[in-house]
Amino acid sequence: FLVDSVAKGIKDYIPKYQEHLKEMKETGNTIIGYCRKSKTIEDEETRVRLLQKMIKRMRARSLVDKTFVSPCSAAGEEFSLRDFPIHNKFDMSSLQDISGTTQDMISFLAVTPNVSLVVLDYAGLTTNIKDLKQFIM
Known part of the structure; x- marks a missing residue:
């Protein structure tokens, strides 16, 4: 019985989540997604593929x-220090269906009311609690 209950909860979660997002949009909220990839050693082709998967998942589910x-x-x-061109050698034009970098998001948030931010997981946004508090203030 417990397994059936858990399975039903998982199955029903995405449609309920999406209905909630649709209601938020109907009340004037803009839903934005944020995908972050850590500094790792994979080649650029792999980085693009992994980021594109995150972007696709964000658009489809959220x-x-x-x-x-x-x-x-x-x-x-x-x-405030992420994604400045002088530090970022990544070719953003290799990604599809994006609106920009962290700096573009900061600019967007500064002029857009009623925004809800979606991330894939907690560390996808930040692990720096002090900076997160400053960011949302």
């Missing part, structure tokens, strides 16, 4: 209106 990407940053790195 029905985001815009998706912002940090292609190569540490989870603890401050938002």
Whole structure:
């Protein structure tokens, strides 16, 4: 019985989540997604493939209106320091269906009311609690 209950909960979760997102959109919220990839040693082709999977999943499951990407940053790195062109050698034009980098997201949030931010997991956004508090204030 417990297994059936858990399986039903998992099966029903995505449709309920998406219905909630649709209701938020109907009340004037913009849903934005944020995908972050850590600094690792894989080649650029692999990085693009992995980021593109995250972007696709974000758009399909979370029905985001815009998706912002940090292609190569540490989870603890401050938002204000992420993705500056001088530090970021990644070719953003190799990604599809994105609205920009962390810096573009910061600019968007500064001028757009009623925004809800979706991330794939907690560390996908940040592990720097102090910076997160400063970011949302």
